Amino acid sequence: MAAEKAAASGADYGDGLRKRPVPSSQAASARPAQPEDNKKFVRKEKSFVENFEEWEPVFAPILFTILAFATRLWKIGLSNIVTWDEAHFGKFGSYYIKHEYYFDVHPPLGKMLVGLSGVLAGYNGSFEFKSGEKYPEEVNYAFMRAFNALFGILCIPMAYFTARELNLRRPAVWLVTLMVLCENSYTTISRFILLDSMLLFGTVATVLCWAKFHNQRHNSFEPEWFFWLFMTGISIGCVCSVKLVGLFVTALVGLYTIEDLWNKFGDTKMPLHILSTHLFCRVIGLIVIPFLIYMLSFALHFAILDRSGPGDAQMSSLFQANLRGTNVGKNSPLEIVYGSRATIKNMGYGGGLLHSHVQTYPEGSQQQQVTCYHHKDANNDWFFYPNRNEPDYDPESEELRYIGDGSVIRLIHSQTGRNLHSHQIAAPITKSANEVSAYGNLTIGDAKDHWQVEVIRDAASRDYSKLRTLTTAFRLKHPVLGCYLRAGNKNLPQWGFKQIEVTCTKENNPKDAYTHWNVESHWNDKLPPSDPGVYKSPFWHDFVHLNVAMMTSNNALVPDPDKQDDLASQWWQWPILHVGLRMCGWDDNIVKYFLLGNPFVYWGSTAGLGVLGLVVAWYLVRWQRGYKDLRPADVDQIHYAGLYPAAGWFLHYLPFVIMARVTYVHHYYPALYFAILTFGFLADWFLRNRNAGVQGVVYGVLYSVIVGLYILFIPICWGMTGSNKQYSYLKWFDTWRVSDS
Known part of the structure; x- marks a missing residue:
């Protein structure tokens, strides 16, 4: 009855906002047809632009996904040696196949998926995955890598739909998608038996589900509202079960939830039982469900690893x-x-x-x-x-x-x-x-x-x-x-x-x-x-x-002052692309991979974070002086499409600034995704009101630079054969150790 009275009074107590007005097109269709209206029913052929706009949300993500398959899978089996951290995660996957208990600092879900890829590839778990060792014929390492690459591939269409949910215009949506697709480090990290593409997949999926849920804020307690709330919780549970870095995107969703509930608490017209229901649903969807998924991953971990193994001593005697x-x-x-x-x-x-x-x-x-x-x-x-x-x-x-x-x-x-x-x-x-x-x-x-x-x-x-x-x-x-x-x-x-x-x-x-x-x-x-x-x-x-x-051992991974770790890097080096990482030996007779990002994606996204700060400061100063530059819809756009991605970058970057453990370039990859979203917002914000010609030129240049640099640096992703000196043209700085020359 309370809900009916609320609806009758024009309020939507599902979210504490007034009921949205009926669009004029719907209002027009509701009135009786007039004689003069019959003239309007003449069938009109759609123009090319109209057809394009109608079908773009279908074919664009399909096209980007096809390109993702091509870039992530091409020559994926070229190198037949255990590369970089494949030595760790391939070995952990083997323990699941052999049911032997092991210990690692990361939660088990990602490594169980590595074990699953081995089972699907017909692997029996006998290979030791020693670093630099050649894969035996019975190990279908290419399939295991392709299974892992699938998570990196799916990030591209999800980035497309996330940009759309953030209300970016089509050119900016394509820009964000291209930046994720043509990010060299994302391509490289997806092509090996590692956890990073799974972590990135979970992060991107969580942001997409959060954006979907946010856009259902006017339809509280509807089936789609519940669906995206629970999907956000499921994504949080999965990403945290791969690596505890998933807690950072959890914090972002938590920040949004606190703000959302605080706004509802301030709506004095909202009945208390509705507010309580909002709180209860979020506790179930964003706390209970993720925690149950996290616990389930460990229950499976204990159930599968029922044999004695190298990690026994970490557990209790019983x-x-x-x-x-x-x-x-x-x-x-x-x-x-x-x-x-x-x-x-x-x-x-x-x-x-x-x-x-x-x-x-x-x-x-x-x-x-x-x-x-x-x-x-x-x-x-x-x-x-x-x-x-x-x-x-x-x-x-x-x-x-x-x-x-x-x-x-x-x-x-x-x-x-x-x-x-x-x-x-x-x-x-x-x-x-x-x-x-x-x-x-x-x-x-x-x-x-x-x-x-x-x-x-x-x-x-x-x-x-x-x-x-x-x-x-x-x-x-x-x-x-x-x-x-x-x-x-x-x-x-x-x-x-x-x-x-x-x-x-x-x-x-x-x-x-x-x-x-x-x-x-x-x-x-x-x-x-x-x-x-x-x-x-x-x-x-x-x-x-x-x-x-796990947490104790992770905290113990601090740099050793007595040893030189050529692969480690510092937090300040990541946003400016100061260093890369050699993933294997650098001899002429092996295939070489170098973990380095697309220069424009890195430098542009990092600069975008600073520009966003200036934009916010500019409008705050103008607002304080009494200028009314922004409509409420503009404020919301800056808030949710600009500030929240920037907050996501901050939450994923700051912990590595203050933690004492040893760090590597791939620790920046989740934060980079949020920086890309921020850059996409800025491009959309500055160009959305420009004429079509200006937009075409600017976006065309951006697209060309991103794709061009990606193609230029693609050998470091697909594998460099022969002498490393022939790739010296990619060594723009001495700290980019692509070549020894």
Whole structure:
């Protein structure tokens, strides 16, 4: 009834705006036919221009898509060697085919699609994808590359429709589409077994769905409105499941949603239940659905990778124990006794194995380092020994002495024989905590080698008198200092091999999972074997654990000052196309690829961002002085077609400016797409009111320059054969290392 009353009063409470007036053409058709109108019903042939305008939205995207197929697939199998990061993502795809668990810093969806491409190509997962290695005949790498290229191809028609949804005129729509089609770096990155074309596809799809949804703002709660709302959410879920960079375009949609709901909140005529419904629909469509898709990708990841593999150590002990072919927990004795050799796993999200090695701290005590490490080796093994106030352990004649809640023990590093130790020296990174080191030996040491076991819980029993493999979660308290052994997610510098810092924290927080430990693997010939792996690890725990491990490892990818990375680049170099990237070796006898963009697309889009700022400042100054240059429709056009793409560029670019991790040129590609949209808006804004001749000349020059430069630099995309010196004409600057000459 409220909606009917609203409609009767001329208001559309679906979006808080007044009902749009009936177009004059519809009003005219609604009145009775007059005698003089019969003269108007004479059939008139459409002109060429009218026919063109009618069919352009059909044939133009088809033509651009055909060109995309041609440019992305031509000679895609020319190079038969593993190129650049194909070594990583091809290998990850192989793990899905072999069902072997692995670890990577990116979410799983993109790599599962790489695995799918291998299955469709008839690949069995046996190839190791070593960098620079020649593909064997049984690996249809060209098909796998073409499968990946399809995502890059689909970006072109989606860019066309996005520009149309942003209300750009046809020449500007073509300009945007051409800039995406003829962007050399987009062409090159789409032609290999990588995740970047999938990431770009997800970003472009999200922007298209957002623009479609925005244009349904006058039709709230209609089927098409719901469709594009949910499609936006699905796109967000997919792009975030490929790379976490997808969170940046998520932030753009979130910014729009906040503004949209704020405007509706300010509409006092909108009933509260309608406003609440808007909020509820957006929570479901833009938060719940993306999160469910993201979780689903991990559920598939865990379901497919059910065998033990190289990434086991990143996961909890119980998770590993349930993998096929694992040694974790299999045939391990259940209860822990003095003399047992074991690996001890930190139970915090992303936690590793308690580890030590012969290297010492460069500062502080300068004693042997103790860290947490995710890879399995002998330096993760520790012996459980009695404290120095109890009789020494005699492996020949001693009866079994069980360890349980309250036991005060020593942990002896199996490889170096040193005791796990702490003292009142600040930890190397976390200065508020005490340093943990390995010190002394079986006979040399003191009470600071002692640790008291505090059992937190046990999945197998409520009897805490015995420490159990896998199932017991316990803390280790230093009796002398009163601190607790902890391994957070802070990585040591290069002198600590970027491994996780282990400290003795002074805070007594039993809920701090980073102070929780469990015995992962256990060896003792005096005890009977058991199978603690019958206990399952909850999905939610595994999901959160893996995501924390991903973020921790990603943050650890910082530049090494002791090593020269010729492929890395700085954030300031990207918008000005200061550098490119060699994707393979540069010998004369191999096909060479150089990751470099179309100069005009880069420089023009970067300049466009600055020009947009000047345009906005100009109109703001004019508005403040009382000039009324812009109609409401013009303000909306600047807002949604100009400022939002610029905000998208900012959200995708700024994180790489402030983050410490190592960066490469391809990290700029999602941001570049938003810069292209901004340039298209500016071209449309400045030329839309010019006469047809001026528009034809300007757009013709723009089209020609973009296509011409694309063709000039196309060898770096399709593969350069022979001597690299014959391509020296492409080396406009010394930093463009296309040629060695």
